[in-house]
Amino acid sequence: MNFPLTITLLILPPCLLFSTSNLIENSSARCGYSVHPQQGQGDNLLDIIAGDTRTIIGNALLEKAEAYYHGGLTDHGDCSLVTAGEGHDHNHHEDERDSVQSSAWRDPWSYLNAQLQTKAHVHLDKAEELLPWYWAACEASPHNIQALEAAAYALAQMAEKPQAALQLLEKGIRDNPYNVTLELSRGEILIKHFKDFKNAETAFLAAYQKSLHEKASKDDILKAKALFYLGYITKHRNDLNALQQWQQIARETMSLDLLSIRNLLELN
Amino acid sequence: MSSVITIDHVSKSYGTCNAVSDLTLSLHAGEILGFLGANGAGKTTTIKMLLGFFSPDSGQISLFGHNPSDASTRQRVGFMPETAYYYPYLNIRELLSFYGGLCGMSSSLIRQRSEDLIARTGLDHAKKRLLKTYSKGMLQRAGIAQALLHDPDLLILDEPFTGLDPLARIQLRDLILELKTKGKTILFSSHELSEAELMCDRVAIMKNGKLVLAKPVKEVVCDGNTNLERIFLNVLQAP
Amino acid sequence: MHTLRQLSALIRLSLYDLYRRKDLVIVTILAVVVLVPMSFATPFGIKGASRYLNEISLLLVWLFVLVIAMTRTARIIPTEIDSRTIYPLLAKPASRTVILLGRYAGVLIASLSVLLLFYGLYALINTMKSAFFPWEVFIQALLLHISFVILVTALALLGSLFFNSDANLSVSGILIAGMILYGQQLPVLAAEHSLPIRAILHILYWLAPHCELFDMRTRLIHHWPAIPWLACFCIFLYALAYAAFCFGIATWLFNRKKV
């Protein structure tokens, strides 16, 4: 058996991922938009296979990033990244040890394994540690909206680098021109971190228009969110006419008014 | 004279192939025996049993009166196999030091013996090179050196002349004869009948696993008109 | 004395073999090629991440050491037979048990020397980069990794007496990977099946090597607390006992092997 060959085969994938992911990305740039963020688009088999592989790698990297958020724990149950925020750093050293102890003789293997696994539930304090994995996930699968969103969240909220988050989202929007979510996130960051209502309005307007496009996701929640923010911004600059207009559109297209949308989406 | 090798009604078969059947042969101290026979006659099989690589299906083998599969018996035996590709990432010194260690020799003794043997086998010019760069004949010489390293009383050589150039053959022949004067016992298998005729006290010819002739060379080639080659052909072509 | 000389000769042979082949050089070059550019990476233009590097270095160490140790052990006996050096070897006044022990110990020591080299580099780079280094977890991780190497090489040695080296590597590779992934799930799986399969799964659970018990990488990377030392030693002893068991069977087979 050829030793160097084996080694090369084993480590080539991770190497490629980190050093030449630009290549992957360029070759896939023509793949167009994505309705289902998890799938690469293409018209021949090779494109589909390449797309799927990228998706799998991207998801694995995304999972890695989430594990890092939970101190390396992959099995983190109910703690989802997007909702997990402050006040989530509880340590529960459960009394698992006692229940395990009794079975040490009956089942030494699972006893020893339990000793190896951690019982502490800790959260990462240094957001920078997550970024390489998010970066790699986004590079590996540029159409993976979940990865883009999570990375933007980590950048803006945790690492406090909203500018970098905006750049990432803008690139994501270029790669996925019919995606509504990315526009919404961009608008939210512009409001929250830059108080830039003018550009935010452009983003939400784009989100709303994309949500009407036949190629976009048919998720009404996204449309509702766009409408709410558009109303919110027009209200902010006291443009009551425009506000009325958005109210009207919301009632007509979704049979909801903006206030109930706000309540529905728990926005503030 | 005490018997160094005793082979007593030994048979060995591989499945349906009778490699050795009912072989009886013995070798006395200080004697040189040429072990001859056509390809596939059973020479190597016999040698392997002599070294305890496996036991015969029936019959008894003893070296110096002991079972060859005991490690201590092999302390007095040197063996050179048919073509072997010695560890490619060692040089000849390291190879000999490895085998010397296996024989339990001290490192100073190993150093002394191996320098001597490297010179005797004509590998002096190549002693710093890795064995993977050695030619076939050079590997054969390395094989001779490792067999002689621990100064054994009995030498078993399987086709030692194959691949050697004429000069090396003469040197090996001289070496073997020199060992005989020191009282060593030597058994070698060979297809080189002229070498056998020149060196051996006795020849044993195998055919299809059976011993068909075992006589002192002097008796075989008693009159000046014949030679070992002719005898060999006669024996093998007989029905 | 005699036996010690024989063992030391056999061990030296493996060390020469490892360090003179290009394997180690290739492995080191690959590691450098992967890790150095990666260490300068600033994802999204932001500095400060270091755990990803530790993670990837440790992954490479695991892969490299596993591949080196397994391929080396799996090839001990087949190579001796192919190159016919088995004959002069067995003709020497050393018992087959000593020969097998020495060859195995040699490969093991050679592989462990590579392991120690890599772990030393890991510790060196990490202590240079930051003030805090989890020494206790590091020692435990090293001890368990050593145990793992002892276990898998003994497995590969045993396999080499049944299969040729490619088949051996595939079979032991599948067994090791399978146990790492599903070792702890076997009782759960057993409970879901009816009798014959359940019995087989239970036997597997008790007899197969529990390769999943040796990996402390996550603890090391994320600075978790150390595990109880008692558990650490139990796992170490388990690996030793399992390796001794495999070696025992291998010796028994090797002593009966016709060459």
Ligand SMILES: Nc1ncnc2c1ncn2[C@@H]1O[C@H](COP(=O)(O)OP(=O)(O)OP(=O)(O)O)[C@@H](O)[C@H]1O
């Ligand atoms: N491992 C084996 N399995 C099956 N048959 C074998 C094996 N080894 C040898 N034989 C057979 O046993 C017989 C004797 O073989 P052996 O190697 O002893 O011959 P030899 O006299 O040394 O021949 P050569 O002069 O070609 O070296 C041959 O017919 C050979 O095919």
Ligand SMILES: [Mg+2]
């Ligand atoms: Mg032969």
